[in-house]
Amino acid sequence: MRTYLEFAIKKFQNKMTYRFDFFMEIVNTIITIVVYLCIYKALYGGTKDIDGITYQMVATNFVISMGLSNAFKFNEMFLQDKIHDGTITNEFLKPVNFTFRMLWENIGEGAFKIVFNFIPALIFTIFYTSFCPPKSIINFLVMLVSISLGYLILWLISFIVQTWSFWLFSVWGIITIKNVFVNILSGSLLPIWFMPDLLRKIISFTPFESIYFTPVRIYLGELSGRDILSGMAIQILWIAVLAIVANVFWKKGVKKLVVQGG
Amino acid sequence: MIVLKEIEKALGKKIVLKNLSFHIAFGEKVGIIGLNGAGKTTLMNVISGILKPDKGFIRVNGVESPMEHHHALRNIAYISGTRPQLWKDLKIKDSYEHCQKMYQIDKETAKCRLNALDEIFEVKPFLTAVPNSLSLGERMRCELVYGLLAEPEILMLDEALIGLDVSIKHKIMGYFEQCRMEKKSTMLFTSHNLLEVEKLCDRVILLDKGEIIFDGSIKRMMKEFAPLYRIEVKFEGNLPDFEDLPLEKFYYEHGVLEVVFDKQKIETTQLIKHIMEKCTVKDVKIKEPDLEDTIKKIYNGRKRS
Numbered sequence: 265m266r267t268y269l270e271f272a273i274k275k276f277q278n279k280m281t282y283r284f285d286f287f288m289e290i291v292n293t294i295i296t297i298v299v300y301l302c303i304y305k306a307l308y309g310g311t312k313d314i315d316g317i318t319y320q321m322v323a324t325n326f327v328i329s330m331g332l333s334n335a336f337k338f339n340e341m342f343l344q345d346k347i348h349d350g351t352i353t354n355e356f357l358k359p360v361n362f363t364f365r366m367l368w369e370n371i372g373e374g375a376f377k378i379v380f381n382f383i384p385a386l387i388f389t390i391f392y393t394s395f396c397p398p399k400s401i402i403n404f405l406v407m408l409v410s411i412s413l414g415y416l417i418l419w420l421i422s423f424i425v426q427t428w429s430f431w432l433f434s435v436w437g438i439i440t441i442k443n444v445f446v447n448i449l450s451g452s453l454l455p456i457w458f459m460p461d462l463l464r465k466i467i468s469f470t471p472f473e474s475i476y477f478t479p480v481r482i483y484l485g486e487l488s489g490r491d492i493l494s495g496m497a498i499q500i501l502w503i504a505v506l507a508i509v510a511n512v513f514w515k516k517g518v519k520k521l522v523v524q525g526g
Numbered sequence: 527m528i529v530l531k532e533i534e535k536a537l538g539k540k541i542v543l544k545n546l547s548f549h550i551a552f553g554e555k556v557g558i559i560g561l562n563g564a565g566k567t568t569l570m571n572v573i574s575g576i577l578k579p580d581k582g583f584i585r586v587n588g589v590e591s592p593m594e595h596h597h598a599l600r601n602i603a604y605i606s607g608t609r610p611q612l613w614k615d616l617k618i619k620d621s622y623e624h625c626q627k628m629y630q631i632d633k634e635t636a637k638c639r640l641n642a643l644d645e646i647f648e649v650k651p652f653l654t655a656v657p658n659s660l661s662l663g664e665r666m667r668c669e670l671v672y673g674l675l676a677e678p679e680i681l682m683l684d685e686a687l688i689g690l691d692v693s694i695k696h697k698i699m700g701y702f703e704q705c706r707m708e709k710k711s712t713m714l715f716t717s718h719n720l721l722e723v724e725k726l727c728d729r730v731i732l733l734d735k736g737e738i739i740f741d742g743s744i745k746r747m748m749k750e751f752a753p754l755y756r757i758e759v760k761f762e763g764n765l766p767d768f769e770d771l772p773l774e775k776f777y778y779e780h781g782v783l784e785v786v787f788d789k790q791k792i793e794t795t796q797l798i799k800h801i802m803e804k805c806t807v808k809d810v811k812i813k814e815p816d817l818e819d820t821i822k823k824i825y826n827g828r829k830r831s
Contacts, residue, residue: 267627274620353576354611357604359596360628522578522593525537525571 267360268368275372279380286380293334293385300326300453301393317457320396321484327395328483329452329476331385335377336415338370340422340439344429353521363423363514370419399485406492410479413499417471420506421446427510430517450475471502527552528573528680528712533582535572542568543579544736552679555706555713557723559821560733566716567606569733570684573714574604587679600629603678605669607685612657618668619653622675629676636675643671646701648694662689670698681705682714687722702726720817732821734828744817753823755794758811759783759801766804771797 279286301323308319343366346352355362398404425442429435447453449472456464456477467473478495481487487495528550535543542565550556558566571577573586575593584590592598605611612621626636644650647667657665666689673681687695699722705711706726717723723730724744732740732747740747754774760782768776772791777784787797794812801807 270627271624274616274624278616278620350609351611353571354604354606354609356576356593357574357599357602358611358628359599522576525568525577 268364271365272368272372272375275369276376279373279376286377289334289377289381290384293331293381294388296334297327297330297385297389298392300330301389305393315457317455318396320394321457322455323393324395324484325451325455325457325477325480327386327389328480329450331382332378332411332414332476333447333450333452334385335382336374336418337377338373338422340426341436342366343423343426344435347429347521356518366423367419371415374415396484398483399488403482403485406496407479407483410482410496410499411476413496413503414475414479416503417499417506418446418475420503420510421471424506424510424513427513427517430513430520446472446475449473451477451480471506474499474502527585527587528714529583529585530573531583533572533579533584535568535577535579537568542736543572546582546736546738548731548738548741550712550714552712553710554729555727556715557727557730558714558716558733559720559723559730561825563735564733565736566733567684568736570604570682570714570716574602574682576604600676601679602682603673603676603680604682605673605684605686607666607688610657610665611669611672612665614657617654617656618649621657621668621672622653625672625675631676639675639677640671643674646697647671663691663694666690667694667698678711680712680714684716685718687717687719699725720821724817732824734825739824739828747824748815748817748820751824751827752789752820753815754786755789755815756813757785757787757794757797758809758813759785759807760809761801761805761807763805766801768800771800773797 304319304322304326308314308322312318343352346355352362355365358365398407421442422439425435425439428438432438449467449470451459451473456467456473459467474495478487478499482492482495530549531547533543533546534541546569558569560566568577572579572584575586575591578591586592587598587601589595589598592602612618613624616624622636622640625631626633631639647670649668649671652660652664652668657668660668666686670686687698690698702713703725705713706728713726715723715726727744729743730740730747731738740751765778765783771787773785773787775786783801785797785801798810
């Protein structure tokens with residue numbers, strides 16, 4: 265465990281050396297959030313709420329889900345590159361679990377981007393528009409836990425698609441499509457509140473809702489007491505299911521590599 | 527300790543390894559040689575566990591597939607000239623730090639080892655660079671240090687000395703020779719440079735199309751298969767008469783006599799003595815067959831049969 269944490273810390277430090285990169289990313293995050301907030305401001309056009317959803321709630325949803333989805337981006341071609349240049353086999357010969365190493369390095373990168381991308385963007389947008397405050401300190405803290413679980417779901421979905429590069433020459437297209445699905449269905453482009461009932465029902469049976477929407481609802485106090493627990497239970501359930509699926513693909517892929525030599 | 531018994535491996539439809547069996551004891555230095563496509567790298571991959579053999583029995587330090595046991599992996603380093611281990615986006619020193627963490631070496635020991643290795647590989651100037659900004663030789667030196675930091679019991683080098691300058695290569699060879707004397711680690715070595723193999727290995731395994739065609743010491747190989755010796759003699763006076771000496775051939779051109787003979791039939795000294803008795807010799811040049819010639823002969827012999 266210590267070793268894996270070290271990987272995350274190293275990655276965090278490593279990212280610090282590319283400052284220009286992250287400066288540009290802050291600008292990118294701010295622009296996307298501001299553009300979407302402008303659109304919704306215009307759509308609301310002064311009305312207080314639509315179906316009980318206020319502009320502030322929408323703005324909060326955007327900043328959390330879109331800000332985080334920018335912060336949680338990582339190199340999804342990593343596994344494919346490792347398989348293509350053959351260096352993946354070297355990783356198997358290291359006395360650490362390669363998947364965990366990948367995960368922790370991505371966590372390190374995510375932590376870096378939260379500190380140096382999400383928080384600056386957040387501070388900027390606070391001056392630009394008004395948000396809902398968290399329902400309570402406890403809600404805020406629980407949200408932090410829920411966001412971590414959401415990250416794991418996001419990571420596992422990405423990892424599953426990445427493992428397909430054991431069989432496919434390029435997974436770039438699939439990853440792009442996957443990202444469109446994640447962005448739309450997780451509510452980071454269009455808040456899930458405004459989706460048609462049928463679609464909302466369908467989404468509630470997918471892991472996408474658990475990524476950002478559950479934390480947002482915990483933050484706003486839309487979920488309380490027992491609902492928070494069940495919301496997080498669903499998150500954990502999805503993590504378990506996705507982890508099993510990921511493991512199956514990973515084991516099969518490694519076996520293919522070991523038997524056929526890549 | 528590496529044990530292979532009746533190992534077979536096919537990649538696609540091509541059978542790359544056929545019925546290989548051998549033991550490597552702790553501390554042995556084994557060179558694996560063969561032509562392109564003879565199966566050298568595949569054999570290394572099978573031993574390291576990256577490839578699973580289709581048939582046969584394999585144990586490396588008592589473990590069937592080291593890949594699945596982290597404690598076994600801590601004792602194996604596989605350094606390949608074609609597949610870098612250093613992470614592309616990490617500075618060399620960060621990679622080394624990861625290595626120290628992964629192999630659970632304590633900080634002070636790692637520092638000492640790095641200092642000691644730096645004397646030979648001279649990697650200190652590259653520590654803050656990323657691998658892609660280095661030249662092939664510089665990167666290879668960093669790779670070697672990375673593999674050696676963990677002081678593995680089993681060291682596998684697959685074409686790991688490519689791209690190195692003559693001067694630094696000399697030092698590195700010296701280092702490996704010293705390792706050979708100390709018998710601290712088992713070493714498996716593949717290279718196209720037979721001079722390196724000759725210097726570093728006690729034993730060679732010669733592969734041809736996935737089969738072992740020779741397994742034993744270099745000395746034995748030379749004795750059994752060495753092609754003919756040649757002597758070039760510059761002399762004054764008449765062409766000496768060789769009477770009934772068991773020579774293979776001789777040529778005479780521009781005052782230089784070239785004699786080809788088989789060492790198992792006649793000793794060099796005996797031959798030279800004979801020539802010196804018959805005429806005044808100005809200069810003698812003895813050409814011993816080297817490993818390369820020997821291997822060439824073995825392969826040619828196989829082709830004919």
